[in-house]
Amino acid sequence: MLWVGATLGFLMLLRLIPKIGWISRWPLSFIVGCTAGLYLINYFSSNMMRQVQDTIMPLFGAWLADPTTGQTAFSAFPAYDVVGNVVVAVGTFAGLVYFFFSKEHKGAFGATARVGIFFLMITFGASFGYTVMSRMSLLIGRIDFLFGDWLGMIR
Amino acid sequence: MTKHQRKDRHSRVGPATLLITVSVFFTASLSLAQSEPTVSDSVPVDSQAVASIAPVTSLIVEDFKYDDGEKLLLSWIPSIDDVPEVGRITGYEVYRITDGGEPEKIGDLVAGKNSYEDDGLSRESQYQYYVVALSDGGSAMSVMTAPSSPEREWINFGRTNLFLVALIIGGAIIFFIGSARRGKKLFVRKIAGLEAVDEAIGRATEMGRPILFIPGIRDMDDVQTLAALTILGRVAEQVANYDVQIRMPVSRSLVMTAARETIKAGFQTAGRPDAYNDDMVNYVTDEQFGYVAAVDGVMVREKPATVFLLGAFFAESLILAETGNSVGAIQIAGTARPAQLPFFVAACDFTLIGEELFAASAYLSGEPKALGSLKGQDVGKGIAMAAILIGVASATLAELTGWGAMTSLLEIMKGLFSSQ
Numbered sequence A: 001m002l003w004v005g006a007t008l009g010f011l012m013l014l015r016l017i018p019k020i021g022w023i024s025r026w027p028l029s030f031i032v033g034c035t036a037g038l039y040l041i042n043y044f045s046s047n048m049m050r051q052v053q054d055t056i057m058p059l060f061g062a063w064l065a066d067p068t069t070g071q072t073a074f075s076a077f078p079a080y081d082v083v084g085n086v087v088v089a090v091g092t093f094a095g096l097v098y099f100f101f102s103k104e105h106k107g108a109f110g111a112t113a114r115v116g117i118f119f120l121m122i123t124f125g126a127s128f129g130y131t132v133m134s135r136m137s138l139l140i141g142r143i144d145f146l147f148g149d150w151l152g153m154i155r
Numbered sequence B: 001m002t003k004h005q006r007k008d009r010h011s012r013v014g015p016a017t018l019l020i021t022v023s024v025f026f027t028a029s030l031s032l033a034q035s036e037p038t039v040s041d042s043v044p045v046d047s048q049a050v051a052s053i054a055p056v057t058s059l060i061v062e063d064f065k066y067d068d069g070e071k072l073l074l075s076w077i078p079s080i081d082d083v084p085e086v087g088r089i090t091g092y093e094v095y096r097i098t099d100g101g102e103p104e105k106i107g108d109l110v111a112g113k114n115s116y117e118d119d120g121l122s123r124e125s126q127y128q129y130y131v132v133a134l135s136d137g138g139s140a141m142s143v144m145t146a147p148s149s150p151e152r153e154w155i156n157f158g159r160t161n162l163f164l165v166a167l168i169i170g171g172a173i174i175f176f177i178g179s180a181r182r183g184k185k186l187f188v189r190k191i192a193g194l195e196a197v198d199e200a201i202g203r204a205t206e207m208g209r210p211i212l213f214i215p216g217i218r219d220m221d222d223v224q225t226l227a228a229l230t231i232l233g234r235v236a237e238q239v240a241n242y243d244v245q246i247r248m249p250v251s252r253s254l255v256m257t258a259a260r261e262t263i264k265a266g267f268q269t270a271g272r273p274d275a276y277n278d279d280m281v282n283y284v285t286d287e288q289f290g291y292v293a294a295v296d297g298v299m300v301r302e303k304p305a306t307v308f309l310l311g312a313f314f315a316e317s318l319i320l321a322e323t324g325n326s327v328g329a330i331q332i333a334g335t336a337r338p339a340q341l342p343f344f345v346a347a348c349d350f351t352l353i354g355e356e357l358f359a360a361s362a363y364l365s366g367e368p369k370a371l372g373s374l375k376g377q378d379v380g381k382g383i384a385m386a387a388i389l390i391g392v393a394s395a396t397l398a399e400l401t402g403w404g405a406m407t408s409l410l411e412i413m414k415g416l417f418s419s420q
Helices: A001-016 A017-055 A079-098 A107-151 B001-013 B016-035 B157-181 B192-207 B223-241 B252-268 B286-301 B317-326 B340-345 B355-365 B367-401 B404-416
Strands: A062-065 A072-076 B057-063 B074-077 B089-098 B103-110 B116-118 B127-135 B140-142 B211-216 B246-250 B282-283 B304-310 B331-335 B350-352
Touching: A001 A017, A017 A079, A017 B367, A062 B355, A062 B367, A072 B317, A079 A107, A079 B367, A107 B331, A107 B340, B057 B127, B074 B127, B074 B211, B089 B116, B103 B116, B103 B286, B127 B252, B157 B367, B192 B211, B192 B331, B192 B350, B192 B355, B211 B223, B211 B286, B211 B331, B223 B246, B223 B252, B223 B304, B223 B331, B246 B286, B246 B350, B252 B282, B282 B286, B286 B317, B304 B317, B317 B331, B317 B340, B331 B355, B350 B355, B367 B404
Parallel strands: B211 B246, B211 B304, B246 B282, B304 B331, B331 B350
Antiparallel strands: A062 A072, B057 B074, B074 B116, B089 B103, B089 B127, B127 B140
């Protein structure tokens, strides 16, 4: 394996010789190709396959086994679970529609894309609020230290 | 053997258990004798004694699938005395013999366990295993496995589905790049942030103030910086056409060089190479907040009419966007960092959200490779959308109605998108 690295490194140095400098593109393309291939698997696995798999779920209820009798029966999910499942399924689907660039956002497709951007904006709002609150918490902590522990003005 | 152990054996062990114990010990002894005569000398002292408990049975060693040849998987049927209510088995010990050498304890397991993964092995060595069941009164050794070695697999067939999806999307990208090269017009929907670029440059022209372009704080190895420079090419062309000033402080030396080349190319395309000068782009510092302070200073002093914040941003995103907002600039921002997007959405006039930033470079450049990639990715999104729609519908209907067809469809969908 060391020979592969040494050869690729040597080919890279050929860039210094203008006449055969084009050969230095081979190791570069090898590195870019290998890196892309390695990242591709991780990205596909986590950003696509896993997300799709986790979104595939029953929305309203499931057949579950009774722990005492062992018999299976249909059990409706609690209302908050149903809402949560619908939000995940609709939000993911509508978000994907928004980021679909090959079709004009018109008609039903456009309406779904609009739902998608609503989901995104609500997410951004929550994220913004969370960050602001965490910064406020840091500020309060510092003030507490300065005026309480250090200056002793807050008891 | 202690008095207590003897009493325990006579009082609890029935004839069937005794028979099994004796036969297992007979088999174990035979196996030990056949496989490695020296091993019997090195078996722990407890197991030499007549055990009051049954050993584990059906000990199997298998190669761990789809690894680099470093792992073996052991499995067995727990001792028949391993019953939680009775609690006679206190645990198991796993022993390994490497290349016929001395036994080495490699694992202590709690009662009820029936498997063990032996990691960090060599493909060149032969390994044998046995499991010792432990109780307060003694121990019982299983038969020893035949010598085996881990194997390396070159292809992970557990990820065939991943390969198929990647093949479809990769094929679609190649197909669309080919189509674009043959001159076929590929449709890309309008992106609001990009439609505003011309308007924002026009505003700077009318106000007689400069345009400030910030390409993020990452280097040229970040794809977001590359996307920002592609948009810069288009902006530079318009800047040259409208004869407006552009200022571009950067935090990376390589970005400075690339940005200068990009702007120069834009001015040449617009037919005004004479209007270009290197001072349009200047390096400030690699330090994150040193750079932010410098850019904020430029914003406050020069009061640009338009600010572009495109690329990879971190904690500085809101500081920059707020300062731009305070000087009354029209701001077009874009990043693929989800944590920074909320700040841009809150403080800027237009925001390119995530993939829109990359789509923008294809949209503006019209390059076949970029357009083909964008269309190919849309195929991937189409597959994901269809899978979610069919998957959720089949999962819900399968649970509500119990239809066999729906259950089968659900299994297919889950299998297709399982990630290992």
